[in-house]
Amino acid sequence: MGLNHGVFPSSLDLKEIRSAFEDLFTQLAPHFETRNRLLKFKNCLINCYNDYVGNYFHSKRTNYHFSDEVHTVIKSIQDKMKLYNLVIVKADKGQTVVIMYKTVYSMLKRYFER
Numbered sequence: 001m002g003l004n005h006g007v008f009p010s011s012l013d014l015k016e017i018r019s020a021f022e023d024l025f026t027q028l029a030p031h032f033e034t035r036n037r038l039l040k041f042k043n044c045l046i047n048c049y050n051d052y053v054g055n056y057f058h059s060k061r062t063n064y065h066f067s068d069e070v071h072t073v074i075k076s077i078q079d080k081m082k083l084y085n086l087v088i089v090k091a092d093k094g095q096t097v098v099i100m101y102k103t104v105y106s107m108l109k110r111y112f113e114r
Contacts, residue, residue: 021048025045028041029041085101087099087101
């Protein structure tokens with residue numbers, strides 16, 4: 001799979017996604033000084049939503065999706081990562097990933113940010 005690829009969801013809950021975009025707009029709207037900027041932001045969010053949904057359905061037609069079996073394996077890995085409090089991070093070198101405990105990752109991150 002590599003680091004330049006993502007896993008498509010097996011289905012989209014369009015109401016939930018639209019609601020998330022609407023919530024984002026509602027939370028950020030008070031921070032815009034002018035109505036013109038607010039409208040530009042709203043148009044940007046609408047375009048992002050349309051691109052997100054459109055790309056999903058385009059990819060579905062071109063069959064980039066993983067099988068249900070692969071989704072089951074990925075879900076199992078996600079569940080185990082939550083259970084054991086793990087995180088996946090990109091390695092410093094190469095096209096690979098490292099699985100670490102979140103506490104160790106946080107400690108190392110703080111150490112190297114000094």
